[in-house]
Amino acid sequence: QQQVKQSPQSLIVQKGGISIINCAYENTAFDYFPWYQQFPGKGPALLIAIRPDVSEKKEGRFTISFNKSAKQFSLHIMDSQPGDSATYFCAARSTPLLGRYAGNNRKLIWGLGTSLAVNP
């Protein structure tokens, strides 16, 4: 139940196209769903995040769509640019361990990542 499944593993999109990356989870107690972006040689960095009480969140060209009943969420990159070429990770914030730390900055359960290449 403590898993997040991400697809596709890799994605090639033409400049100006829409990039879509999907994630699915089982644990309905997950309460925060971020997407991280990682460029080669760098650590991941937060791109956008959503809570399960919202179905969509948009920031610029990046949108998260969240389907609570299906336990799925996806990242949409509109008007994809070569500079968007990176690895994208979805994640979900874990539930508190019984009798252990229950604060807001609990660990994240990570997807395996999607390597996105945007051709010019």
Add this chain to the structure above:
Amino acid sequence: DAGVIQSPRHEVTEMGQEVTLRCKPISGHNSLFWYRQTMMRGLELLIYFNNNVPIDDSGMPEDRFSAKMPNASFSTLKIQPSEPRDSAVYFCASSSTQHYEQYFGPGTRLTVT
């Protein structure tokens, strides 16, 4: 702020040697995470601390790995003895209670020959 600082940035060592990776979290952050990244296994959480106390070390692969956080501004990840399969990029990240975002350091690329 300088962000999360990791050292060394690159480490090449021989099998059987002890390796120590270091991390300085962002000032004021009270949680610290150690990750390992490989092509085969992706990004794996090894251990995380809250207020210098280890909360979850279920990701530590075996007894050869150990991590400490003696104070709020410093943590180490030690591998003894190191093996070729430990070759990976090791990231340290920190976060605060007020902001869930994890800030990652630049990583340490470890190569064990």
